[in-house]
Amino acid sequence: MTANRQVMVLMAHADDETLGCGGTISKLAACGWDIQTVFVSSGIVTTRGAANHDNREHAVQACSALGVPKPVFLRFEDQKFDAYPVAELCNEVLSLGIEPDLIFSHVGTDLNSDHRIVSEIAKVIGRPRTKPVTILGCEIPATSFWNAETFHGDLFVDISYTLDRKIEAFSRYVNEIQEFPGPWSEDGLKLLARYHGMHAGLPAAEAFVVYRAYGEHLGDL
Numbered sequence: 568m569t570a571n572r573q574v575m576v577l578m579a580h581a582d583d584e585t586l587g588c589g590g591t592i593s594k595l596a597a598c599g600w601d602i603q604t605v606f607v608s609s610g611i612v613t614t615r616g617a618a619n620h621d622n623r624e625h626a627v628q629a630c631s632a633l634g635v636p637k638p639v640f641l642r643f644e645d646q647k648f649d650a651y652p653v654a655e656l657c658n659e660v661l662s663l664g665i666e667p668d669l670i671f672s673h674v675g676t677d678l679n680s681d682h683r684i685v686s687e688i689a690k691v692i693g694r695p696r697t698k699p700v701t702i703l704g705c706e707i708p709a710t711s712f713w714n715a716e717t718f719h720g721d722l723f724v725d726i727s728y729t730l731d732r733k734i735e736a737f738s739r740y741v742n743e744i745q746e747f748p749g750p751w752s753e754d755g756l757k758l759l760a761r762y763h764g765m766h767a768g769l770p771a772a773e774a775f776v777v778y779r780a781y782g783e784h785l786g787d788l
Contacts (some may be wrong), residue, residue: 576604577660577669577689579681580645581626581742587705588671588705588753589633589733590726591773591788596634598787603665604638606629607656607685609646613648632736639663648684657691667700669784674704674776678714682707690778701784704776708750708759720774723747724788730760732772
């Protein structure tokens with residue numbers, strides 16, 4: 568049991584936490600880590616024609632299913648993060664007063680511009696000025712591939728025992744669930760977990776890009 572370790576799950580949109588690292592944060596929560604999920608967006612999707620999808624309550628339910636606390640939503644509009652200075656975005660996150668030992672966030676190869684911007688925010692707020700801060704970039708299924716980039720995982724986390732919990736958590740996002748072969752389907756998520764597991768000699772895994780890592784933060788993974 569690891570006590571008093573702080574995790575910030577810093578994501579652009581509600582559902583990214585479950586898609587990218589749901590199995591891993593559920594595993595860390597069971598090991599006693601303090602986990603805070605922060606969405607830079609407001610949780611309301613406004614970019615799909617006339618439909619406005621409010622994912623806030625679904626995110627609360629998903630986090631509960633993963634065994635992590637209620638998430639925090641910031642005020643920035645979905646798919647318009649590039650309309651704000653990065654310093655403003657960073658300061659909004661910093662104002663929460665969270666001092667993480669470990670940050671999970673997006674990667675810079677992602678097709679979604681909001682995701683790429685949040686990846687940069689994570690690197691800024693995670694500068695190790697007063698203590699070591701590990702930063703891991705997660706894969707949102709298919710979004711790197713759709714950018715003609717391969718997701719190159721450096722770190723593989725065994726989620727054999729938390730994959731079902733990840734699937735259950737994502738089922739709460741009724742606005743986002745797809746039918747296979749959509750990557751945000753139950754079969755799609757299981758297939759990706761087995762694909763990464765195959766690379767690591769495991770039944771199922773989540774993969775991460777290591778931006779910076781310290782051994783003391785990786786022992787429970």
